Amino acid sequence: MARETPSQTIGPFFHEALIRPGENILAGDDTAGARIVVEGRITDGDGAPVGDALVELWQANAAGRYAHATDARAEVPLDAAFTGYGRGRTDGDGVFRFETIKPGPVPGPGNSLQAPHLNLVIFARGLLNHLTTRLYFEDEAANETDPVLNLVDEARRGTLIAQRRERGGQTVYRLDIRLQGAGETVFLEA
Amino acid sequence: MSDGDTTYPPRDLASHPPALHEAYGSTKARAPSLAPVVVPHTLSELTGPRLGLDRHEAIDADLTRNAVRNGAPLGERIVVTGRVMDEGERPVPDALVEVWQCNAAGRYHHPGDQHDAPIDPNFSGAGSCVSDADGRYRFTTLKPAAYPWGNHPNAWRPAHIHFSLFGPATLTRLITQMYFPGDPLLPLDPIFMSTPAGARDRLVAAYDHDVTMPGHALGYRFDIVLRGRRATPGEG
Numbered sequence A: 001m002a003r004e005t006p007s008q009t010i011g012p013f014f015h016e017a018l019i020r021p022g023e024n025i026l027a028g029d030d031t032a033g034a035r036i037v038v039e040g041r042i043t044d045g046d047g048a049p050v051g052d053a054l055v056e057l058w059q060a061n062a063a064g065r066y067a068h069a070t071d072a073r074a075e076v077p078l079d080a081a082f083t084g085y086g087r088g089r090t091d092g093d094g095v096f097r098f099e100t101i102k103p104g105p106v107p108g109p110g111n112s113l114q115a116p117h118l119n120l121v122i123f124a125r126g127l128l129n130h131l132t133t134r135l136y137f138e139d140e141a142a143n144e145t146d147p148v149l150n151l152v153d154e155a156r157r158g159t160l161i162a163q164r165r166e167r168g169g170q171t172v173y174r175l176d177i178r179l180q181g182a183g184e185t186v187f188l189e190a
Numbered sequence B: 001m002s003d004g005d006t007t008y009p010p011r012d013l014a015s016h017p018p019a020l021h022e023a024y025g026s027t028k029a030r031a032p033s034l035a036p037v038v039v040p041h042t043l044s045e046l047t048g049p050r051l052g053l054d055r056h057e058a059i060d061a062d063l064t065r066n067a068v069r070n071g072a073p074l075g076e077r078i079v080v081t082g083r084v085m086d087e088g089e090r091p092v093p094d095a096l097v098e099v100w101q102c103n104a105a106g107r108y109h110h111p112g113d114q115h116d117a118p119i120d121p122n123f124s125g126a127g128s129c130v131s132d133a134d135g136r137y138r139f140t141t142l143k144p145a146a147y148p149w150g151n152h153p154n155a156w157r158p159a160h161i162h163f164s165l166f167g168p169a170t171l172t173r174l175i176t177q178m179y180f181p182g183d184p185l186l187p188l189d190p191i192f193m194s195t196p197a198g199a200r201d202r203l204v205a206a207y208d209h210d211v212t213m214p215g216h217a218l219g220y221r222f223d224i225v226l227r228g229r230r231a232t233p234g235e236g
């Protein structure tokens, strides 16, 4: 039995190796599904922007299937024009942004169904371990019965639910992330 | 064998640093103050991006060559190699391994690095490769130098290489740092020392004379263990 290699902070100097232009754009011309923009601002316990974070996004396609061998449900179609993975950085104001499609619902434990959601992983200087959270959509009735949202204190659930607005012909979902203190985002341990 | 045969016991928390480590100043305003909510392992956790050969070129495993503009980069050539494996010591093949580091003078190719050490025009410090069927990866690079930082008076980071790895699932994602054996700065470094005492030595590469290339480069071995344990039929 081998023990896990410990996590260490990503530090502030990862951009040359990890950031490629356009990798925060998941949806191409041929991708099925409703186009959305996802954005938010990451702040620390003092309310200061976290301008040196890496944010990774992993999601199912519009039909609710992950492009991965473990999701072997042949009856749910894959989308050859969608990998479900994106990577982006925060800018000097702590803002990250993705262009993607709204995912479909995916199975949860037992016979449950999970509401559509994005899986977010956050790395930054000062984070010795990465943080995992989810982004849900405010206009999804399925949020009420989502098995993960229902594990979260009702008072804190809102930190996982993005607000929708229309802007310049685009549908934008906004979710700010607070690493610490008042309104602290719910982070997940799986 | 598909990834679905891998099981994930709870994360081995004794192997990882705490969120808050006061000696590392940046954790003070950034570490969450509340415990994470423990969630079941659904498809969202058991799947993850399969990034691989399409993401990099073979030359990106050689940092002494992948950013050359007008000559060889300056510094001591080294080889860093090892196995990516799971907690059951089984190889993790097809894992994307991305690395970044400062140059041999202690300066990153990054606009945010204001350290007064020379930039090397022939060295970006960024590389990548994919583990083979036995989980093996291999980089040729330059030995990074120590560099100062503002954490506390006279603070210096020990020489290190940053590693980013994708295993089979979101649950296996890891970013870490590799250090060099015998470095006197290790016990003075709050990032290294944030790691629990029993786990720290896993971050230190071993000098390996069998990896050393005669007349060319010293060799270091650094094995990486990702979360998870691949099951075989009849086991457990």
Ligand SMILES: [Fe+2]
Pocket: A011, A013, B102, B157, B160, B162
């Ligand atoms: Fe570094």
